[in-house]
Amino acid sequence: MNTTEEIEDFILNGHLHYVPHVSIDCAIFGYHEQQLKLLLIKHKFINGFCLPGGYIKRTETLVQAANRIVEERTGISNLFLQQFKTFGDPNRAQINEFDEEKWFQATGVRITKDSWLIDQTISVGFYAITDFEKSIPSPNMMAENCAWFDIDSLPKLEFDHDEMVKDALHTLRVQLYHYPIGYNLLPEKFTLTEIHALYETLLGKKLDISNFPKKLIALGLLKKLDEKRSIGAHRSPHLYMFDKENYNKALHEGLVLS
Amino acid sequence: MNTTEEIEDFILNGHLHYVPHVSIDCAIFGYHEQQLKLLLIKHKFINGFCLPGGYIKRTETLVQAANRIVEERTGISNLFLQQFKTFGDPNRAQINEFDEEKWFQATGVRITKDSWLIDQTISVGFYAITDFEKSIPSPNMMAENCAWFDIDSLPKLEFDHDEMVKDALHTLRVQLYHYPIGYNLLPEKFTLTEIHALYETLLGKKLDISNFPKKLIALGLLKKLDEKRSIGAHRSPHLYMFDKENYNKALHEGLVLS
Numbered sequence: 001m002n003t004t005e006e007i008e009d010f011i012l013n014g015h016l017h018y019v020p021h022v023s024i025d026c027a028i029f030g031y032h033e034q035q036l037k038l039l040l041i042k043h044k045f046i047n048g049f050c051l052p053g054g055y056i057k058r059t060e061t062l063v064q065a066a067n068r069i070v071e072e073r074t075g076i077s078n079l080f081l082q083q084f085k086t087f088g089d090p091n092r093a094q095i096n097e098f099d100e101e102k103w104f105q106a107t108g109v110r111i112t113k114d115s116w117l118i119d120q121t122i123s124v125g126f127y128a129i130t131d132f133e134k135s136i137p138s139p140n141m142m143a144e145n146c147a148w149f150d151i152d153s154l155p156k157l158e159f160d161h162d163e164m165v166k167d168a169l170h171t172l173r174v175q176l177y178h179y180p181i182g183y184n185l186l187p188e189k190f191t192l193t194e195i196h197a198l199y200e201t202l203l204g205k206k207l208d209i210s211n212f213p214k215k216l217i218a219l220g221l222l223k224k225l226d227e228k229r230s231i232g233a234h235r236s237p238h239l240y241m242f243d244k245e246n247y248n249k250a251l252h253e254g255l256v257l258s
Numbered sequence: 259m260n261t262t263e264e265i266e267d268f269i270l271n272g273h274l275h276y277v278p279h280v281s282i283d284c285a286i287f288g289y290h291e292q293q294l295k296l297l298l299i300k301h302k303f304i305n306g307f308c309l310p311g312g313y314i315k316r317t318e319t320l321v322q323a324a325n326r327i328v329e330e331r332t333g334i335s336n337l338f339l340q341q342f343k344t345f346g347d348p349n350r351a352q353i354n355e356f357d358e359e360k361w362f363q364a365t366g367v368r369i370t371k372d373s374w375l376i377d378q379t380i381s382v383g384f385y386a387i388t389d390f391e392k393s394i395p396s397p398n399m400m401a402e403n404c405a406w407f408d409i410d411s412l413p414k415l416e417f418d419h420d421e422m423v424k425d426a427l428h429t430l431r432v433q434l435y436h437y438p439i440g441y442n443l444l445p446e447k448f449t450l451t452e453i454h455a456l457y458e459t460l461l462g463k464k465l466d467i468s469n470f471p472k473k474l475i476a477l478g479l480l481k482k483l484d485e486k487r488s489i490g491a492h493r494s495p496h497l498y499m500f501d502k503e504n505y506n507k508a509l510h511e512g513l514v515l516s
Binding site for chain 2: 019020021022056058059060061062065083085086087088089090120122124170173174175176177178203205207253254255256257258
């Protein structure tokens, strides 16, 4: 949406093209060298920072909508977006966070309290994780700012997005051995130290490195190679890689552990 | 909803009291002595069987709505209902499954294709598991039948409810060691054989019994007691019980494994 006409049409007729009362919000985590960040947007017409979000077209699936919304809002694509929870508390998106004057200044279009956009909305939460060095935000004209924020120093978010982030991160951690992580965050062949550092950063706690790879190897996700990386005089750690077929299967289906 | 006036009001004005375009559907699993079943409803105005479902009041949270819907539709209460996935494919609830004549015969009220009830609806899926010997269905007047069906011989379901059941069962299995199961399905003190049989039934596969309890004990969910149950001349298996505090914590928060 880049013109006043498009915005006006969206406000007046959007309910014909989008499913009213439903939205999507995305918690996009970024990892690089033991740092964990979150992608946030500051819209021109909302006072604080939010997760990238938007509405679902009547002709698209939820995951198609999530991908389109992320690309339109942030410029970032090729994420593996997964649903984690739907949020529907009655007071989750209070009208007082929405600044009608700022919206008018940003868009040139008036929006009233009867608008389908303001009525009670549930939100389907998606999350993804990417390498923040490779995913550079390029937001659309509705945003004032779109950037990566360190997970331990996030600003207070609008609506119920603080709760969404907390739930998304918890889901990522609970599901860590069921929906594999790492394929787009590590080199094709990596050392045990590199994958261990990734998992420690994601879990937010220390992990015993000697035990660490056994579970991933037992699950068929990780293979130890005969190859080594030559780092220094007395250091040539073995390299590992993901078993791509098992990884993709687990990613789409989820692993059941017994 | 038990009278024609209530149904008429629901059709005409329901969008004021319920959130349009959103529904909830519940996959309620039943367990007893190594049998796994699913609770299904046959409405008077829909041709085939469905999961119990309904609409969300504007004043309730999603889980409050899920509990109310299950109680109204099936008469069953005190379930621990958990969200597992939201379904939003554009063609998920085709109008041809809805029989307008049968609806009129069942309710005495006409419904048109413009009705908020027929428009595109996404559905938030919840699941729960209970002891089917203790949870006896008692459906409301909109249903022709509400009963437990063996999980391996389910009738073909309406809408996308086959997909919902498959996803719900898969979620239950993936989450088995993160969100504990068993507290309402076993006696307060049970033998290893009893809990092992429960887990085998839920997972749908054989589990090595000698290894089985170690994970649950290591997670702090299960305690081996000094007590034994006297079964026969040479059989006095140890009894086990859940650690109630750890169990409840895991149930509400989910366990992160490292």
